[in-house]
Amino acid sequence: MSSLLEEVSAKALKLNIPLSVQLDLTYRCNERCVHCYLDHDDHGEMTTTEIKHLLDEMADAGVFILTLSGGEIFLRKDFFELLEHARRLMFCVKLKTNAVLIREREAARLRDLAVESIQVSIYSHRPEVHDAITLIPGSLQRSLNAIRFLKSQGLKVIIANVLMTQNMQDYPGVRALAEELGVECTLDPTVTPMMDGNRFTVNLGVDQSALRQVFRDASLVGDVNEFCAIPAKPSENELESTPCSAGHTACYVSPYGEVFPCVQFPLPTGNVRRQRFVDIWRYSIQMREVRSIRVKDLTTCTSCTHVSSCTRCPGLAYMEGNMRGPSSQDCEKSFARTGVPSANMLEKKRAGINLVQIRVLPNMARPAA
Amino acid sequence: MSSLYLARNPRVAARSLDGEMMIMSGRDSTLFTLNKTATVLWQFADGATPLDQIVERRICSRFDVEPAEALQDAETLARELASREILQLSEEPILPRNPVAGEPR
Numbered sequence: 001m002s003s004l005l006e007e008v009s010a011k012a013l014k015l016n017i018p019l020s021v022q023l024d025l026t027y028r029c030n031e032r033c034v035h036c037y038l039d040h041d042d043h044g045e046m047t048t049t050e051i052k053h054l055l056d057e058m059a060d061a062g063v064f065i066l067t068l069s070g071g072e073i074f075l076r077k078d079f080f081e082l083l084e085h086a087r088r089l090m091f092c093v094k095l096k097t098n099a100v101l102i103r104e105r106e107a108a109r110l111r112d113l114a115v116e117s118i119q120v121s122i123y124s125h126r127p128e129v130h131d132a133i134t135l136i137p138g139s140l141q142r143s144l145n146a147i148r149f150l151k152s153q154g155l156k157v158i159i160a161n162v163l164m165t166q167n168m169q170d171y172p173g174v175r176a177l178a179e180e181l182g183v184e185c186t187l188d189p190t191v192t193p194m195m196d197g198n199r200f201t202v203n204l205g206v207d208q209s210a211l212r213q214v215f216r217d218a219s220l221v222g223d224v225n226e227f228c229a230i231p232a233k234p235s236e237n238e239l240e241s242t243p244c245s246a247g248h249t250a251c252y253v254s255p256y257g258e259v260f261p262c263v264q265f266p267l268p269t270g271n272v273r274r275q276r277f278v279d280i281w282r283y284s285i286q287m288r289e290v291r292s293i294r295v296k297d298l299t300t301c302t303s304c305t306h307v308s309s310c311t312r313c314p315g316l317a318y319m320e321g322n323m324r325g326p327s328s329q330d331c332e333k334s335f336a337r338t339g340v341p342s343a344n345m346l347e348k349k350r351a352g353i354n355l356v357q358i359r360v361l362p363n364m365a366r367p368a369a
Numbered sequence: 370m371s372s373l374y375l376a377r378n379p380r381v382a383a384r385s386l387d388g389e390m391m392i393m394s395g396r397d398s399t400l401f402t403l404n405k406t407a408t409v410l411w412q413f414a415d416g417a418t419p420l421d422q423i424v425e426r427r428i429c430s431r432f433d434v435e436p437a438e439a440l441q442d443a444e445t446l447a448r449e450l451a452s453r454e455i456l457q458l459s460e461e462p463i464l465p466r467n468p469v470a471g472e473p474r
Contacts, residue, residue: 004402017386062384064382064386090381090384114380117398
């Protein structure tokens, strides 16, 4: 993060301003990605008028960075009308899309509307792998064509690659492809549970040995020794700090108007169809609870070796049952980096031993026949 | 001296944070924050009001500064903001060409 952005974020935190919002315009999608956490049926999306009104409210509340995502945003027939409205309000607009529906005409309109960046999901440089994840034959080719249209208009494109067992070996190929296309590339080894809490998608994520391989790839992490070092004990300041920006300077709004601290943190805090956005942001009991949590308040994690460097996601922890608890997926990542098990992993191991003892004891106590 | 007209560049992103403008360049996503004088210039850069009027009505009335000195400083500042593509400058009134030309909030 640039120092000026850090300064602005610190000011927004102090003033309780939602600097950044992700708004999902729809959960409908033209791809069927195997790891997707969404229900793609339309359960009553906000109308054009409702979304425009929400954008007005968000601008008044001080929102600066607006990420429009989905589902597939280009499936909304009013997408460009909404985008025009957002740019008229001078939001810094970022888009997340599979880009399948972007042709020359759409790319030119995005340029005219001065969109800040367009993030496109690419899972592999090989069609047989990418298309097997999206479940749409030809989808890689269409997404790559769109990236070329966007680049030809001078737009900033970012390839987002989610790492799973299915495409684990292909991330160097995706990075090479990004370089050839002249675009940025991000790699995310986290597969999110479904919004309803179902965790079957998590099983698609990579295992420990794959994580260790990724975290020791200097082309991704820079200085491997530094990245994988066991962190120092947390300072008092670190223990007093907030876990992440969710609910502090950022939040998420679903296509149905529900407001959550983050797209990965499905704690309902209010609905913009019934309340003003700014009132939910400022006064929701749930938002205030999230805001009250400091690193020192985390159960288990405060005693963990990794507490000062862990990427612990409070949303994933919430989906595991406790927003102040550990997020097992992040424990796995910390373990893969340093080789030191997290406090949560050790606790589970101890509990596992106890469970074995409980199971064994009754058998031992059973009288002989 | 001919009049100088200022208009907000519709390609930037902008928001007021505690009375100061955050501006993100449409050219390369560089973030700027404007000081109070530059924020006034931004807010009243409607393409129709000449710089000397903005200085007289919006800057001299607010800040303790000599009008001639204020105008000279404001012109330097406006040219600096124009060089970073935050403002557009012209010796003629600037009509909005882009249908989504933004309104400051």
